Amino acid sequence: MGAGRSLQLRLLVLLSVSLTLVWLAVAVWTWVDARHEVDELMDSHLAQAAAILVVQPLDLDDDAVADAPALHKYSARVAFQVFHEGTLVMRSANAGTEPLSHEIRGFETVRDGGEIWRVFATRGADRDVQVYVGERVDARNDIVWAMLRGMLLPMALALPVLAALLWWAVHRALVPLRALSHTLGQRAPDALNPVAVPDVPTEMQPLVAALNGLLARIERMVQSERRFTADAAHELRTPIAAIRAQAQVALGAGADSAQRDLALQTTLAGCDRAAHLVDQLLALARLETSAAAPTAEVCDLRTLARQVAADLAPSALARGQDLALEADADVACTVAAPAVWLAMLLRNLLDNALRYSPDRARVLVRVARTSEQVVLEVHDSGPGMASADMRRLGERFFRVLGHTQSGSGLGWSIVRRIADVTGAQVTAQSSALLGGLHVQVVWPILRK
Secondary structure (H helix, E strand, O other): OOOOOOHHHHHHHHHHHHHHHHHHHHHHHHHHHHHHHHHHHHHHHHHHHHHHHHHOOOOOOOOOOEEEOOOOOOHHHEEEEEEEOOEEEEEEOOOOOOOOOOOOOEEEEEEEOOEEEEEEEEEOOOOOEEEEEEEEHHHHHHHHHHHHHHHHHHHHHHHHHHHHHHHHHHHHHOHHHHHHHHHHHHOOOOOOOOOOOOOOOHHHHHHHHHHHHHHHHHHHHHHHHHHHHHHHHHHOHHHHHHHHHHHHHHHHOOOOHHHHHHHHHHHHHHHHHHHHHHHHHHHHHHHHOOOOOOOOOEEEHHHHHHHHHHHHHHHHHHOOOEEEEEEOOOOOOEEEOOHHHHHHHHHHHHHHHHHOOOOOOEEEEEEEEOOOEEEEEEEEOOOOOOHHHHHOOOOOOOOOOOOOOOOOOOHHHHHHHHHHHHOOEEEEEEOOOOOOEEEEEEEEOOOO
């Protein structure tokens, strides 16, 4: 990667080049406009001088050509000729004997003696007098250059001053950026609070907002990792202690194979509970670091509900439970969310309904679509929950007292988090259909 380029230098170069180009464009425009105006003015002078010569009385008794005297140092740049009936009778000292122009009336630009002349020709009223008045073009150029020097030279001399002012202005304009850099440089490595820079310009506000957003996401991730570490240390202590106790029982069983087998089975069950707890903790940690669904994946909720119900059917059958799924096969129930997240939400809801319902209980899963929503409902015929306990659903490690079934207390936390990041609403109430718990998850309909 190449060395970083100075933003201040880039701005100075861009502004200076732009200013110089504008100055050059103004100079060209001024030259064109001034040249046009000078040509108009000098042409009118030529026409006026010719008009004066036409009405001048001529001395026709003298056969000699009258040469006008040169009265000014610039007289050599102007020439005139007066012909009477084709004969040259008057001229300026720098004019030859041949007509300056081939025209009889009007303007013409000609070359004579290595010089370019602007000539005006006209005739007298009786058409016996022909007058030519000419002016060297370089005289007009000198006038235009003199005008440009008077106008543009001060501007050219002011360019270095403008460059210095531009440097000062850019330096001052970048003060908030340097202040932000200084603020970030002084922050502690673990400081994740929002960056506060006073009087932030409008152009820098999106940068500061994006930076604060990044810090907020990093803070959520760090907090999630800290919670995961604390929760894992706290929640795994009991299963590990139980596993250790059962291992000691197995070691002390001696010849009692029945006691040893029971202890080993209990140890395996404890390992399964610990593994499940770790999986739940990891899933919750990953969800808590996500502000929104990471992909635009579109999933059919009916298909996922059918797959999850099929996965849990063996455990339901083992306890004589009735697990049923109702879904309209003719209506697509699509949700914009990753399939793995929706499957996790379904698995936790169904697992809770089956786990905390008694043997031979009924669990009904419904997937439906209305004109505005996709609705998932889970009914069970279990013991239900008190209103106070329903309000606490979603709290980490919350479990209703009195249940003998094992669990981590994280299932509802996972459900709530998935609903948040996928834009769903979750409600829990008593089931009027089966008498137990009724959970409803609602997503907005997917618009094309």
